Amino acid sequence: MKKFCAFLALVLSLVFAGATLAQDKPAATPDKPAAAEVKKEEAKPAPSTVNKGDVAWMLTSTALVLMMSVPALALFYGGMVRSKNALSMLMQVFVVFSLVTVLWCVYGYSLAFTEGNAFFGGFDRLFLKGTFDSAKGEFANAATFSKGVVIPELVYVAFQATFAAITCCLILGAIAERAKFSAVLVFITLWFTFSYAPIAHMVWFWMGPDAYTSAKVVDEMNGKAGWLWQMGALDFAGGTVVHINSGIAGLVGAYFIGKRIGYGKEAMPPHNLTLTMIGAALLWTGWFGFNAGSALEANGIAGLAFMNTFLATACAVLSWTLGEAVFKGKPSMLGAASGAVAGLVAITPAAGNVGIPGAFVIGVSAGLVCLWGVSGLKKLLGADDSLDVFGVHAIGGILGALLTGVFNDPSLGGPSFPVDWFVGTAVPAKDYSIAGQLWIQAKAVGVTLVWSGVVAAIAYKLVDLTIGLRVNEEDEREGLDTAAHGEAAYRM
DSSP states (O other): OHHHHHHHHHHHIIIIITTTTSOOOOOOOOSOSOOOBOOGGGOOSSOOEEOHHHHHHHHHHHHHHHHIIIIIIHHHHHHHSOGGGHHHHHHHHHHHHHHHHHHIIIIIHHHHHSSSOSSOOOSTTGGGTTSEETTTTEEOEEEOSSTTEEEEHHHHHHHHHHHHHHHHHHHGGGGTTTBOHHHHHHHHHHHIIIIIHHHHHHHHOOOOGGGOOSGGGHHHHHHTSOHHHHHTOOOSSOIIIIIIHHHHHHHHHHHHHOOOTTTTTSOOOOSOHHHHHHHHHHHHHHHHHHHHGGGSSSSHHHHHHHHHHHHHHHHHHHHHHHHHHHHHSSOOHHHHHHHHHHHHHHHTTTTTTSOHHHHHHHHHHHHHHHHHHTTHHHHHHTOOOTTOHIIIIIHHHHHHHHHHHHHTSGGGTOOOOBSOTTTOOBOOGGGOOHHHHHHHHHHHHHHHHHHHHHHHHHHHHHHHHHTOSBOOHHHHHHOHHHHHHSOOSOOO
């Protein structure tokens, strides 16, 4: 715990003190937080329309993100653990994804994406109330990023459900091979409720473009958005909400649950790199829905996010592989797969917020920085983060979030962001402040690290005090497949 506290203090000092020379600028409206329910009574210039192409794309994207968890993440993680814990890893991902999907529909969506305050939404959509009127046969709509263009709210609910679920599943890799199954489920419920939902609200909730009916209401509508959205933080598809959020929760968990028996004394190599490679390939494929789907429309921004995701990932594979060859003597399949995930993570907040030059830089940087994150930094931290959740997801997310502030600049090929949603014009290159936006991005990173880290610490402690976090020594040595589930991934 002392090492964790020292590390947290170091991170905060770097995030906040390192940017003191940058001037803070007025809160600007970002071009990618998630959409809120369209307020029809506030937006009357033109009737809202549902485009069948947009709906088809969003349904496809939702299915692709579902594939990112089951089977992709399950196989990626399952191949990296020892054979006696492979089935347990698959089981945890499968069941946690299902648990969070249910919680999302009961109250999570409402807490994240309805009007409340700057930190939490309200309870207007408990059990998805109001999304479909069976008596009238009418569906509620959710905003996209174009005025007068909407999608059915249930489509948006489903899309965001996959984000919430995979974020929770990512944490599992940090505490793999020694956590009680029941403890995992209770912890995830607590963390999802008090960390994922509020951070999603803070970063992504706003009133939608149709709410900006005149210049007079701009400040009022901005004031109803999430705190980090009001601040001007840019997060296209989840650098803060998904990756930093889950990464720091995973590191805290690794400290609380302790190291695996034999860690540092005996070899614990992945038992099946073929599964890991297949999982990584499916993650790359599904990530197009994750990033390009976050445009919420089938348009040019979706195309930009798609290409940036494609390119940055390939760059990260190459840079990680080259880094391993130089520093470790041999490139590995595990390294190439990890490089792909690092590139995907880092480009996530930037996908629709940067141009092609930014994708090159972010991808190459992610491979090298995350390679350091799972080697040099991991040794400094002294935690048994089993599958390198912090080194890849938190470090990659931080890198991507910060570089988004740099490469969103139009002079560096970025699309910039709107001055306000009533006018709709973007900040021109001559007025764009890299230092100012970088400071905003750094504050969003710091808030996410602190909020998620504190919630995770409290949740882990509560679970440990009640049902216990860790299996007993005998069960850990036997393997969780047999001890926890009475099954085995492989039969001799």
